[in-house]
Amino acid sequence: MVTILDVAKHAGVAPSTVSYVLTGKRAVSAGTRVRVRQSMELLGYRPCVTSAHSRTNVLALVLPLREGVHLPVVMRFVTAVVTAAREHGMDVRLVTADGGAAGLRGLANGGRADAFLVMDVELDDERVPVLREMGRPAVLIGHPAAVTGLTCIDLDFEAAGARCVDHLADLGHHTIGFLGAPSVVYARNTGFARRTLAGFRAAAVRRGLTSTALPTEAGGGAADAGVGALLAELPEVSALVVQNEAVLGRVVECLRAEGRRVPDDVTVMAICPDELAGRLRLTSIQLPVDVLARRAVELVMAKLDGRQPPALTLLPPKLSPRSSFRR
Amino acid sequence: MVTILDVAKHAGVAPSTVSYVLTGKRAVSAGTRVRVRQSMELLGYRPCVTSAHSRTNVLALVLPLREGVHLPVVMRFVTAVVTAAREHGMDVRLVTADGGAAGLRGLANGGRADAFLVMDVELDDERVPVLREMGRPAVLIGHPAAVTGLTCIDLDFEAAGARCVDHLADLGHHTIGFLGAPSVVYARNTGFARRTLAGFRAAAVRRGLTSTALPTEAGGGAADAGVGALLAELPEVSALVVQNEAVLGRVVECLRAEGRRVPDDVTVMAICPDELAGRLRLTSIQLPVDVLARRAVELVMAKLDGRQPPALTLLPPKLSPRSSFRR
DNA sequence: ATGACCAATCGAAGCGTTTCGATTCGCCGC
């Protein structure tokens, strides 16, 4: 096995100098740097993690697979994060265990990753204090209620909820419904779900619309039940906002089965990845998974380099018009 | 940060004793063991990777994201591996860089993972020699031409290809087509693609059927081109085997657009995860992603425990009958 | 010529863990 010492000998420098070439923590003259790099190349050197304080080149992606999270969407994030991380020479360690705050602290202490990306963030997330004090760069995809001392990136879900209402109100709709995430997601106070709902409700009041919002459970038949409940409560509903990728397709089918033409009788809007909405030909607020993931990786790499990015970056919602119907 | 030394002090033993409790490499009396374990619990000790020779509790999943690999299917594997690994207390490190043999050696030397799972295996894979000599447990999902000294698990794709032909021949079909993976996948000599094709061709000869096999590229319009090419070459085709998840749905649409009813005029069989085939209501050979992943993790954990599992485990193909049409 | 200063580099200590030879201790047979 080739160590940093072998490289140093071969290049005729001290081991520490090789380390500085590697980490960039001190200046190394251009000549020395290329010589060391050449020796590394020649000897086939690979840095070894198993050594105190060494860099791991690992980005930990913390995504507890809890009830109510929709795997396909999560995996989209994983894919995007992995892709972006690779461009920075980082591998990704998937941390799916829901160790909560304790688990996170263990990871950080153990030096198992250089930096952290945290998903599925709750408004009052127990992991936040750990993130603040753990002394390793972390970025949240999503954001808790208080963001000071953190770095978060998120879609502006509150604006997204409002944007849907405005769009529908502008089209002349008076009675609209909202079908959201499974109820456990709201029960956990998951940020994106709570915020979208808040934005939706406030805007409905502001625009003077009649509205109802319901969660939608996972699993077969749940979409049918959700649509049924909504139609029962609000028979004259003429537009629907759906924020639940798992049931979206089924919701449209159900409406049609109930004899409501989509979009002629009921306009359906979705908040989801654009590709999914495109397939179903629905007007949507884009959930920009790739952008979020890429920006998150960039932010965390910036922090690794010692920069201090803003506490909160909110992406404005973008609307993809497809088949909204004017009343 | 709590170290092994703190635990040792607290429990009134030497640090080495704590280490032995942790690794089990030497006997420790029952009394001491529980005392040490209690101290760990109490102090919230977490082992630290960044230290020579220590265990990482990381399973490296090597899946180079090369041209022609279909991400959704790969991500299914990732999900399954992550789930299975968690049951053994292991996290998963996704290694997506195509570092080839050199990259793999670096990972192994660097002690960045306790064990390896390797995907996207070619018949003559350059990583195989490294796997043999690297001295860390590894399991291949897929298998190269020569498997001695390795541990591999795979669906028996050759049998799968043959099974499709037999099924169709039994139904009375005389002229059948095969639409496979993108051509780059064959060019790389990727095991599963090559073997399926070999099985398909041999069986077609054996059963005396007329057949044509074509690759199907990725991207929009590729399915149309593939179907077009196949129909041009074999206008009287009455059955089709598709081994390409990315284009499967589109292939069926194309056939219908060409005026061929599915399955009445053309029976379409798929080799893909059962769920996808079920959605499209196609007879299929199941690609048992979950089983493969789970067994692979079990095999690699067995090797970590010093056992020596067989070099090659082949799962027999299973057919899910759905809508094959009798001639 | 001199001293101050800065960039580049060195050498050694230190990180948290594993590993291995050495030591302790209790027990048994004689």
Add this chain to the structure above:
DNA sequence: GCGGCGAATCGAAACGCTTCGATTGGTCAT
């Protein structure tokens, strides 16, 4: 009562890398 034995435990070295104070050598103003 003594030598021998094995299980349990200890202590220290070693692992490959980082870090930090110290040193070198060159430049520049005086």
